[in-house]
Amino acid sequence: MKFGNIHVENPFVQAPMAGVTDAACRTISRKFHSGIIFTEMISAEGLCRGNWKTLNYTRINEEHKPLGLQLVGRDPERMSLAAVKAEELGADFIDINAGCPQVRITSTGCGGAMLKNPEILANTVSAVKKAASIPVTVKMRLGYSKDDSIHISGMVRDAGADLITIHGRTVAQKFSGHSNWQAIKDIVEFLDIPVLANGDARNEQSAVELLDNTGAAGVMIGRATRGRPDLPGTAFSLLENGHFTRMSHNTLRDTMLEHARLEQELFDELGGMKRMRKHVTWYLKAAGLGYDSHQVYSLETMKELENFLEIIRGKN
Numbered sequence: 174m175k176f177g178n179i180h181v182e183n184p185f186v187q188a189p190m191a192g193v194t195d196a197a198c199r200t201i202s203r204k205f206h207s208g209i210i211f212t213e214m215i216s217a218e219g220l221c222r223g224n225w226k227t228l229n230y231t232r233i234n235e236e237h238k239p240l241g242l243q244l245v246g247r248d249p250e251r252m253s254l255a256a257v258k259a260e261e262l263g264a265d266f267i268d269i270n271a272g273c274p275q276v277r278i279t280s281t282g283c284g285g286a287m288l289k290n291p292e293i294l295a296n297t298v299s300a301v302k303k304a305a306s307i308p309v310t311v312k313m314r315l316g317y318s319k320d321d322s323i324h325i326s327g328m329v330r331d332a333g334a335d336l337i338t339i340h341g342r343t344v345a346q347k348f349s350g351h352s353n354w355q356a357i358k359d360i361v362e363f364l365d366i367p368v369l370a371n372g373d374a375r376n377e378q379s380a381v382e383l384l385d386n387t388g389a390a391g392v393m394i395g396r397a398t399r400g401r402p403d404l405p406g407t408a409f410s411l412l413e414n415g416h417f418t419r420m421s422h423n424t425l426r427d428t429m430l431e432h433a434r435l436e437q438e439l440f441d442e443l444g445g446m447k448r449m450r451k452h453v454t455w456y457l458k459a460a461g462l463g464y465d466s467h468q469v470y471s472l473e474t475m476k477e478l479e480n481f482l483e484i485i486r487g488k489n
Contacts, residue, residue, distance in 0.1 A: 177308030
């Protein structure tokens with residue numbers, strides 16, 4: 174998969190996810206695959222103002238590369254300024270969020286709400302493209318309440334986007350119903366720039382199927398990677414070799430402990446463990462292991478996590 178000066182062999186991409194793909198998560202993901210990964214969704218305004226929390230979310234290590242920094246905002250001038258700052262921080266490309274369906278985002282005219290005003294989106298893409306010297310991509314949906322993806326994606330391409338990610342639902346659908354893979358295929362055939370297909374890639378098999386059915390340059394996998402940092406790598410293995418191997422229970426345990434340690438480095442012992450609790454549930458669910466959710470959400474120290482995982486291993 175190639176766009177701008179970015180070239181990777183693995184077409185399976187871990188999506189940017191707010192509250193999930195922080196620097197600790199990215200370090201863990203990189204241990205399992207060499208494909209593209211993303212920061213969390215970053216507020217352009219927060220980045221422009223130098224907000225300490227925003228800067229912590231944008232922390233970029235060399236091992237994370239190739240890395241996209243996703244910006245959310247609706248003012249072309251502020252988005253372009255944020256893009257310059259993102260480039261200075263070490264991002265390999267800028268991704269513009271035009272698809273988030275969450276009300277707290279759309280109510281401000283950002284994320285998926287930008288699809289109501291594609292002219293503003295196109296102006297934003299153009300401004301960011303002029304301001305930054307790195308590639309610019311856009312993550313969008315089929316439309317706000319109806320499919321207008323051919324028209325909008327054409328405007329985004331003409332504004333200078335190097336790649337577009339298409340989630341096969343409208344903003345109004347959120348995550349209900351099914352992702353429209355045929356609509357994604359139509360966009361792939363219409364555009365002359367790379368397209369990432371997104372929506373309903375829930376495991377290795379469906380990720381490969383989405384790639385094959387749409388003819389896209391790659392597949393972005395979102396919620397299915399929670400607790401599965403290896404998924405983009407195992408999907409690539411299935412594509413290339415016809416088989417894949419999930420991580421062992423020992424590897425799972427070591428990965429969870431390493432992830433927790435990294436979260437604590439970023440957010441102190443208690444703060445890091447609080448952020449880690451949801452990851453613990455995702456890891457265990459993905460592995461098909463039973464657990465007591467009350468115990469998980471009571472974890473405060475690394476020693477408590479170690480003891481908890483020993484109990485889990487003994488029961489399974």
